[in-house]
Amino acid sequence: MDIDLLRTFCQLAEDKNFRVASQHLYITQSALTKKIQRLEENLNVALFDRGRHGAELTPMGKVLLPEAKRVLKGFESFQRLASFVAEGTSGHLNIGFGISSFHEAPNYIAKFKQEFPNVHVTLNDYPSHKLVEELRLGQLQLGFDRLPVEAPLKAIPLFSDRLAIAIHEEEKINLDNLWASLSHYNYLGLSQSKNPTLNKHIATYLWEAKQRPVVVEEAHDLITALALVSARLGYTIIPASVARISQPQIRFIPLTGEHAEWSVGLLWNSDITDPVREAFIRKVES
Structure with a gap:
């Protein structure tokens, strides 16, 4: 009618x-x-x-x-x-984030909500490869993740993160001869299937640094890896940003080198039009 x-x-x-x-x-x-x-x-x-x-x-x-x-x-x-x-002043945003943006993502969302209170925001924790997949499928409208990205995804660089050694603070480490010191401890790796993007980054770094530590025990996720380190079962290599949610007895030693650092940005699928998403992007850029 x-x-x-x-x-x-x-x-x-x-x-x-x-x-x-x-x-x-x-x-x-x-x-x-x-x-x-x-x-x-x-x-x-x-x-x-x-x-x-x-x-x-x-x-x-x-x-x-x-x-x-x-x-x-x-x-x-x-x-x-x-x-x-x-x-773009009302609607819903489904946003993904990873461990590197554990603190930054909520801050950007809080600033956006101050100006756009009628937009409902859902925040989801995803490993990097899953976040990218969800963006491509249109299940997520935005994501905070490592750069670079491939088309049709686009991104705005926001901040950087780097790899770091995580080891119990009571373990004796000589920073002037780091890898020789670490050779006395077990290397705790991350599951290849659960963390393929981060594992690839770590492997590239180790190849550059000419280091081949043998994985003694494997953790499914970063939290489990931290628990193993806290129990003094060895050391692991994870993003330095994880220190923000880590146990206080764990020491983080930032790594250097061409492949030790990466940019983290705001990602979206440029093939999909979304006014609410565009409003969020403009707010982040301002």
């Missing part, structure tokens, strides 16, 4: 006069009459009794008027919401 016919019905019911209602609707009386007739034909009921004194609702018209007002109000609310969504 044409929503404009319901708007005409409600206006005439309020004014009870064809001339006055037509003026409020900015149409001619003839056009108003035709709209009411069309609505009555669609509903197969008479809505008004026409007389010298104007238009009075019929019993059926009185029954239908409250529901017509409700539908009209709902449609107008929908129009306003659609307008806000088109402007």
Whole structure:
């Protein structure tokens, strides 16, 4: 049904006069009459009794008027919401993040919410390879992850992270001869299947540094790796940013070299149009 016919019905019911209602609707009386007739034909009921004194609702018209007002109000609310969504001021954002952006991602979201309180934000923790996959599939609108990215993904660089040795603070390490010191301890690796992107980065770094530590025990995730280090079962190589959620007895030794550091940025799928996402990107860039 044409929503404009319901708007005409409600206006005439309020004014009870064809001339006055037509003026409020900015149409001619003839056009108003035709709209009411069309609505009555669609509903197969008479809505008004026409007389010298104007238009009075019929019993059926009185029954239908409250529901017509409700539908009209709902449609107008929908129009306003659609307008806000088109402007990027209302809607929903599904955002992914990794350990490197554990602190930064919530800060960016908090600043965005101050300006766009009507946008609902869901924040999800993903390993890097899964986050990229979800962005490509359109399941995530935005993600905080390592750079660079490949098309159709685009990104804004935000900050950097680097690899670091994580080892119990009571272990004796000579920083001037780091790898020789570490050779006395077990190397705790990360699961290849669970952390393929980070593992590839670590492998590239170790190749550059000409180091080939043998994995003695494997952890499924970073938290488990930290627990093993805390238990003094050896050392691991993980992002330095993990120190923010680490146990205090774990020491982090930042690594240097061409492949030790990487940029972290805000990622999105450029093949997908999303006004709310664009508003978030503009806020981050400002």
